[in-house]
Amino acid sequence: MARIVYAGDGCTGCKRCIVACAHAHDGTFSLEAGRIWVVKEEPLTDHPVVCVQCVKPRCQEACPVGAIRRVDDLVLVDEGACIGCGACAEACPFGAIALHPSKGVAIKCDLCGGDPACVKFCPAGVLKLKEPAAVVQQKGARG
Amino acid sequence: MGQVLRVDLTKRKVLVERLPKELALNYLGGTGFAARILFDELEPGMNALGPENRLIFGTGPLTGTLWPTAGRWAVYAKSPLTDIWGESHCGGFFGTELKFAGYDMVIVQGRADDPVYLWIDDDEVQLLPAKDLWGRNTAETTDMIREALGDREIEVACIGQAGERLVRFACIMHNYQDAAGRTGMGAVMGSKRLKAVAVRGSRAVSVADDERFMELAEEAHRRVLEQPQAREMTKYGTPLLVAYKSEIGELPTRNHQTGIFGGAQKLQADTIRAKYFAKVRSCFGCCIMCKKVNRIQEGPYAGLISGGPEYEGIYSLGTNCGIDDFGAILKANQLCNLYGLDAISAGCVVAWLMECYERGLLSRQDCDGLEPTWGNHEVMVTLIEKIAKREGIGDVLAEGSYRAAQRLGKGEEYVMHVKKLEISGQDGRTHRSVALTHAISVRGADHLRSLVTVDQLGYEDTAAKRYGRDKLPEVCDPYSERYKALVVKDAEDTFAIRDSLIVCWYSCGWPPIFWMPDFAAVASAATGVEKFGKLEELYRIAQRICNLRRAFNVREGLDRRHDMLPKRFTHEPMPEGPGKGQVANLEIMLNEYYKLRGWSENGVPTKQTLDELGLSDVAEELKRLGRL
Ligand code: SF4
Numbered sequence: 208m209a210r211i212v213y214a215g216d217g218c219t220g221c222k223r224c225i226v227a228c229a230h231a232h233d234g235t236f237s238l239e240a241g242r243i244w245v246v247k248e249e250p251l252t253d254h255p256v257v258c259v260q261c262v263k264p265r266c267q268e269a270c271p272v273g274a275i276r277r278v279d280d281l282v283l284v285d286e287g288a289c290i291g292c293g294a295c296a297e298a299c300p301f302g303a304i305a306l307h308p309s310k311g312v313a314i315k316c317d318l319c320g321g322d323p324a325c326v327k328f329c330p331a332g333v334l335k336l337k338e339p340a341a342v343v344q345q346k347g348a349r350g
Numbered sequence: 351m352g353q354v355l356r357v358d359l360t361k362r363k364v365l366v367e368r369l370p371k372e373l374a375l376n377y378l379g380g381t382g383f384a385a386r387i388l389f390d391e392l393e394p395g396m397n398a399l400g401p402e403n404r405l406i407f408g409t410g411p412l413t414g415t416l417w418p419t420a421g422r423w424a425v426y427a428k429s430p431l432t433d434i435w436g437e438s439h440c441g442g443f444f445g446t447e448l449k450f451a452g453y454d455m456v457i458v459q460g461r462a463d464d465p466v467y468l469w470i471d472d473d474e475v476q477l478l479p480a481k482d483l484w485g486r487n488t489a490e491t492t493d494m495i496r497e498a499l500g501d502r503e504i505e506v507a508c509i510g511q512a513g514e515r516l517v518r519f520a521c522i523m524h525n526y527q528d529a530a531g532r533t534g535m536g537a538v539m540g541s542k543r544l545k546a547v548a549v550r551g552s553r554a555v556s557v558a559d560d561e562r563f564m565e566l567a568e569e570a571h572r573r574v575l576e577q578p579q580a581r582e583m584t585k586y587g588t589p590l591l592v593a594y595k596s597e598i599g600e601l602p603t604r605n606h607q608t609g610i611f612g613g614a615q616k617l618q619a620d621t622i623r624a625k626y627f628a629k630v631r632s633c634f635g636c637c638i639m640c641k642k643v644n645r646i647q648e649g650p651y652a653g654l655i656s657g658g659p660e661y662e663g664i665y666s667l668g669t670n671c672g673i674d675d676f677g678a679i680l681k682a683n684q685l686c687n688l689y690g691l692d693a694i695s696a697g698c699v700v701a702w703l704m705e706c707y708e709r710g711l712l713s714r715q716d717c718d719g720l721e722p723t724w725g726n727h728e729v730m731v732t733l734i735e736k737i738a739k740r741e742g743i744g745d746v747l748a749e750g751s752y753r754a755a756q757r758l759g760k761g762e763e764y765v766m767h768v769k770k771l772e773i774s775g776q777d778g779r780t781h782r783s784v785a786l787t788h789a790i791s792v793r794g795a796d797h798l799r800s801l802v803t804v805d806q807l808g809y810e811d812t813a814a815k816r817y818g819r820d821k822l823p824e825v826c827d828p829y830s831e832r833y834k835a836l837v838v839k840d841a842e843d844t845f846a847i848r849d850s851l852i853v854c855w856y857s858c859g860w861p862p863i864f865w866m867p868d869f870a871a872v873a874s875a876a877t878g879v880e881k882f883g884k885l886e887e888l889y890r891i892a893q894r895i896c897n898l899r900r901a902f903n904v905r906e907g908l909d910r911r912h913d914m915l916p917k918r919f920t921h922e923p924m925p926e927g928p929g930k931g932q933v934a935n936l937e938i939m940l941n942e943y944y945k946l947r948g949w950s951e952n953g954v955p956t957k958q959t960l961d962e963l964g965l966s967d968v969a970e971e972l973k974r975l976g977r978l
Binding site: 221229238 | 415421450552553554557560564571574575628629632633636638639641643655656657
């Protein structure tokens, strides 16, 4: 199953993906309500961070009310069931899950139902929807 | 939404005001709002460094949205360098964050007893002591604030030591490499003892007609990504201009003595890309991504990694000082960013000093024992330090080249300025429209308020589309005065809207992608105000803004006499290159421009013009002061 991947080069740190993501989910523009983030460091680092859809999701394990489940290789939050405790956010090793600034519930990448806004709006064209295996190949890390 | 944060530093009071509806309807945003506020709240003749000056941080109706260049913001105040209208735009993320915190604008007035910084966390706004920050450079200040408040996503706009010491061309810095550079806004901030504004916004911004807006934003996104020159901008950034301008003989060299620079090749974009390029960076949400970080691997500046320089920095700190050492330019540019100096004015005052020294008007002793000869990059770098510290000759240069010449009683004829603002990297002799632009620009010798590129870069199709095919070929002829008043006025109107929305100069003036019709469509979709969607109405707003800014300057005593150019441009023919023998014939264009604007021959808006634009109160004020 494909997920959002970044091959490690070319992000300019513009944060357009974050706002596109927030807009795709909420219909409004925001940097806090995005489900993808950009880590910026001086002088040379810009790096997007987004859920990698773990096979054994720590967030799922941590959720006390079972609001997080894996469906078709996608890790999804049931916003109705979520109590907004933030245990998942603490458990995620990537910092890829957070609480929505106004709704208070956990939010994370759901691939926008298959046509992710972040990929569509990334001006540098460096965010891709791909199978992890394809990335490994692209980077030449293995065979 | 629609909130204004009013901060009185003297009384240590912070107030949230509602954005007046008439302001939004009649002035659109950013520059429009500031024009009305500065005209209403400032007294003519007041000291720009006095507590009564207002320092406005502005955003616009597109800020924070997915329009492709909507990460820009601006600062406005009366300028301590020019004593007239001050305005400076900046990229990065500060404006967006301010908008997400719920504010369209922050207006700062008064003066704090001790250094402070403003911390805006959505609704919670505080003035915090800046004792530890005072004396720190802009990068340290940014890092220390993020550390102290425990949040690395905080966006900071701050001054460095230059602003603290009231260097008249101090800038306001943001995000390490983004500057609200021109007209000394950092000195105004320093005079208020306001070290920084830190902001964090967790709110969302919405537009009136989301569906229509997103259609437009997606189309705009596509148009930028498909524009070949925009792609080049992503790869090379503004240094692209070095080669273009070299080719047409308009690369200002040695204090604008010529447009041909022997060392241009060393400073060209492809050279920089091959030897120094480290990374592409971008302002918020931008599809052009023009920012570059460069790295020096060898020579005296080896090990240096820094954002920039832009074309204007290469011009001012490089070619204009006869310097072709890229490492030195990057170093000086970084120092400007750290100390918080406008890199254009900083380079230009050094160039002026060099010309005075080379002509024997100033001695080595006058220059603290330094030898500011053309191309002496060590001295250039040293002088930048001295200016920021106001040390020795640096203290004189920190006043700007106009005042420096007066103070020393020397070299006045070599000050390349208009209205006391050091001239940007163009030359009106070989690019006629820019002669008019420099002369009439509301903030002084500036290109960004009305630069026309169709005659400089030969965009015939764009010119035909914007102004009609019948204006060709003259409109694209860089050596002809014909139609230049028309196109400069149109650019000035368009850019008044651009600067009110607020979006970037790139994708508007150059490369030529968006123009008034695009702005009309997106302004009405974003705000739901139908009249913004009508071209005529939008032009009316633009003219209102231009006239009001002009009235601000007229009130300060300006008129035709100040719409001048340095003698070098009007009386010293370009000595070499493709434009050899050219001079700027300003008067013809000026007459035409005033007529198109509905101003008197003396360059003052007439009562009729002001009345027609709904500015009767402004007409009355000018009359009361005997300026009409
Ligand atoms: S074109 Fe450059 S300056 Fe303009 S918004 Fe984009 S990155 Fe910023």
